[in-house]
Amino acid sequence: MSDQPMARPVPKPTAWSQPYWDAAREERLVIQHCNQCATRIMNPKQYCPRCLSDDLGWSESDGRGTVYSFSIQKRSPASPFVGKGPYVVAIVRLDSGVQMLSNIVGERAFDVHCGDAVKVAFEPIPGTDITLPVFELVG
Amino acid sequence: MKTTAAIVGTGEVPTGNYPNRTEAEAAVTACRQAILDAGLSPRDIEAVMPVGVVMGSRHFNTDLIFSRLCEELGMLRSVKLNAQVMAGGASGSATLKVACALVASGAVRNVLVVHSDKFGSTTMQQGIDLFATLGISEEWEAPYGHNANTAVALITQRYMHETGTTEEELAAVAVSMRQWGALNPNAMFRKPITVEDVMRGDHVCTPLRPKTMSLWADGASAYIVARAEDAPHITPTPVYVRGMASLVTHYSVSQESNLAFLAFPEVAKEAYAQAGLAPRDIHVAEFYDAYSVMPLLAMDAMNLCEGERAGSFIAAGHTLPGGKLPMTTTGGAIAQGHTGAGVGVSLVVESARQLMDKAGDRQVKDAVNAAESGSGGTWMDSHISILSREAR
Numbered sequence: 408m409s410d411q412p413m414a415r416p417v418p419k420p421t422a423w424s425q426p427y428w429d430a431a432r433e434e435r436l437v438i439q440h441c442n443q444c445a446t447r448i449m450n451p452k453q454y455c456p457r458c459l460s461d462d463l464g465w466s467e468s469d470g471r472g473t474v475y476s477f478s479i480q481k482r483s484p485a486s487p488f489v490g491k492g493p494y495v496v497a498i499v500r501l502d503s504g505v506q507m508l509s510n511i512v513g514e515r516a517f518d519v520h521c522g523d524a525v526k527v528a529f530e531p532i533p534g535t536d537i538t539l540p541v542f543e544l545v546g
Numbered sequence: 547m548k549t550t551a552a553i554v555g556t557g558e559v560p561t562g563n564y565p566n567r568t569e570a571e572a573a574v575t576a577c578r579q580a581i582l583d584a585g586l587s588p589r590d591i592e593a594v595m596p597v598g599v600v601m602g603s604r605h606f607n608t609d610l611i612f613s614r615l616c617e618e619l620g621m622l623r624s625v626k627l628n629a630q631v632m633a634g635g636a637s638g639s640a641t642l643k644v645a646c647a648l649v650a651s652g653a654v655r656n657v658l659v660v661h662s663d664k665f666g667s668t669t670m671q672q673g674i675d676l677f678a679t680l681g682i683s684e685e686w687e688a689p690y691g692h693n694a695n696t697a698v699a700l701i702t703q704r705y706m707h708e709t710g711t712t713e714e715e716l717a718a719v720a721v722s723m724r725q726w727g728a729l730n731p732n733a734m735f736r737k738p739i740t741v742e743d744v745m746r747g748d749h750v751c752t753p754l755r756p757k758t759m760s761l762w763a764d765g766a767s768a769y770i771v772a773r774a775e776d777a778p779h780i781t782p783t784p785v786y787v788r789g790m791a792s793l794v795t796h797y798s799v800s801q802e803s804n805l806a807f808l809a810f811p812e813v814a815k816e817a818y819a820q821a822g823l824a825p826r827d828i829h830v831a832e833f834y835d836a837y838s839v840m841p842l843l844a845m846d847a848m849n850l851c852e853g854e855r856a857g858s859f860i861a862a863g864h865t866l867p868g869g870k871l872p873m874t875t876t877g878g879a880i881a882q883g884h885t886g887a888g889v890g891v892s893l894v895v896e897s898a899r900q901l902m903d904k905a906g907d908r909q910v911k912d913a914v915n916a917a918e919s920g921s922g923g924t925w926m927d928s929h930i931s932i933l934s935r936e937a938r
Contacts, residue, residue, distance in 0.1 A: 413675040416688035424685065450686040450798060476707070476805055478699030480691060480751040485678030486671055488691040496696040496751075498800045508687045508800035521707040532689070539689055 415487040417535050424451045426465050431538045434529045437465040438505055449505035470527025470540070472501035477511060477519050495519055499542050513543040547820045549937040551646035552777035552784040553898040554656075554770050555584025561765035561883040561892070562734040565667060569602040570609065572766035573662035574618050580658065580768040581619070583904075584781055588620040591770070592654035595641055597661040598632030600886035601668055601676070601762070615660065626654055634681070634922030635836060636792075637661065638890025639929030642918075643790050645771035656780075657771045661888040665762030673762055681923040683798045695759070697799040697924035699751045702839040704805040706753060711842065713753055715857030717744035719838035720758045720880050722865045722873060727881025729867060729907040734763050734883035741861075758838040763883025767892045774937055783902035788915075789820035789932035799924045808921065809928035810847035817917070818848075821932040825849045828932070829913040830900050831871060832893040834920045835878035844919040845873070848930065867908070875900060875908045890920040897933050 420428040423439075430437040439448040441455035442462040454461055477497035480488070488494070495511040497519065511519050512528060525542040532539060557579025559572045573596070581588055596610035613628040615621070627648075633640035645657040665673070678693035705711060721741055727733035739757060747756040777784035793809035796802040818824060828850060833841035845856035850871055852859070859865070865873035876882045876896045879889045897916040899905045914936065920929040 413678070416678075416684065418685045418689050421685070450683065450801070476700040476704040478696045478703060478751045478753075479749070480696055481749045483670070483674055483695075483750050484691055485675050485693055491691075494691055496690055496692050496700070498700055498802075498805070506800050506802075508683075508690055508692055508798065510690050521704060537689075541690075 413486045423453050427451050431540050436468040436470045436527045436540050438468045447505050472499045474523045475500045510541045512541045515544050549774045549786045550650035551771050552774050552786045554772045554777050554781045555580045556769045556895040556898050558767040560732045561763045564764045569606045569662045569664045576766040576768040577660050580770050584770050589624040591621050591656050591658045593627040593657040595631050595659045597637045597887045599663050602664040636920040636922030636927050636929050637887040638894040639920030646787050649773045660768040661891040662766035663886045664764045696751050698837045699754050705839050708806040711857035715861045716758050716838045717741045718861040720744050723877045723880035725866050726875050727877025730877050733877045733881050735881045760836050760879035760884035765885035765888050767895045769895050785898040785901045786934050786937045788934045789817035791816035792929040794927040807843050813928050813930045814847040817930040817932050827915050828917050830910045830916045831873045832897040832918045833874050835880050872910045901935050
């Protein structure tokens with residue numbers, strides 16, 4: 408077991424996920440799909456998980472969805488997150504049907520419940536060229 | 547489904563923090579116990595199936611893969627296959643499935659399954675950091691501060707939302723585990739606790755409080771699977787494997803389509819059908835925990851609570867020693883200790899011990915049939931097995 412402190416985990420885009428991170432940097436949420444069988448794909452993949460086609464594309468999402476579940480990390484997170492204060496991890500079900508892991512942010516984040524409506528927001532990771540899609544409660 | 551395999555022997559060393567006990571020493575001891583318990587000689591074993599090591603040394607894991615146990619325990623030139631099977635927390639159920647298939651196929655007689663790992667010297671932060679990477683997608687989950695605790699917290703929150711289960715009921719699972727742990731000489735935590743004790747602990751991540759979670763420990767356990775037709779000639783107390791159902795549902799927990807129940811409802815139905823048994827036939831439930839929500843959803847899926855919610859059934863004390871349906875009689879990871887992939891192996895061992903009438907102070911009287919569950923990774927799969935004193 409290494410004694411090195413764990414570094415802040417930062418996504419390392421792959422050839423097939425680069426368009427997702429490029430869009431996020433422009434504050435757009437895009438969802439991968441298969442041009443052959445129309446399957447919506449999340450998390451982004453090399454091949455379509457339904458028909459194994461490599462003919463994949465991207466469509467713009469309006470970033471709206473609902474909270475499928477959530478947890479407020481109050482203490483004892485992994486070392487890169489120590490001292491950041493409580494934060495909300497959630498699974499969001501986008502209106503287009505795909506699910507993704509993210510954070511709920513904003514003033515009312517700690518009032519979150521299962522089923523709450525959310526919309527996408529964007530948070531750059533300081534010192535990197537990565538922007539993370541996150542979500543805020545709406546309504 | 548005709549029964550083709552049976553467990554004929556088990557072994558286990560105490561779980562806890564044992565800085566002076568090596569992983570190899572613990573593995574050899576557990577294997578020796580299992581062989582002696584079955585009344586076999588080492589040369590009767592034809593396959594050795596070590597489970598993967600999570601926190602112990604890589605050297606030890608390689609020794610397991612490279613047949614060290616065959617040399618240590620006199621199984622050279624009788625063992626035909628020494629190969630690792632690793633499915634994280636599901637390794638008990640997964641090894642049982644593979645071992646049963648091996649003997650049923652005729653490829654080998656008598657498979658020895660063993661797990662040994664060493665967590666006790668790991669610091670809390672090292673463990674938290676490790677479980678913020680294992681089973682967590684580096685690109686899609688880790689950047690959000692997600693980890694194994696939040697993964698099960700997401701399952702727990704959704705389970706509570708869909709069923710109305712309360713935090714006090716989650717706490718009652720830990721209370722049940724600790725009462726069984728008090729009767730288990732191999733358990734790390736042997737002092738009973740109350741719901742109030744659990745609720746006094748502040749949330750680590752909602753809705754999880756510390757005593758509904760588990761602590762890492764050193765441990766080792768082993769069991770032997772034989773052909774059903776050989777089993778009664780090996781031991782007077784064979785434990786037949788009547789049903790084994792399982793399904794993989796995700797890698798990233800965010801991609802789980804039934805977060806509250808995973809695939810436990812489907813696999814429970816299939817396991818009952820294979821076994822030719824019904825909920826009323828199950829006398830003891832050895833359900834995988836690591837966290838308190840997991841036995842709850844297995845109890846619901848197996849329909850073992852007489853129409854009640856599992857949370858209220860457990861809070862009413864029905865799973866405690868002397869209760870209607872004893873559950874996880876080792877005390878599980880919560881009381882016995884979390885040995886990594888070994889928790890599930892120890893539950894297979896305990897299922898067999900109960901049905902062999904060898905469970906000591908924990909013995910469930912007249913137990914004929916037991917159910918066992920498992921789930922690995924960030925609860926990537928759902929396994930249920932049904933074991934019995936009687937072959938089908």
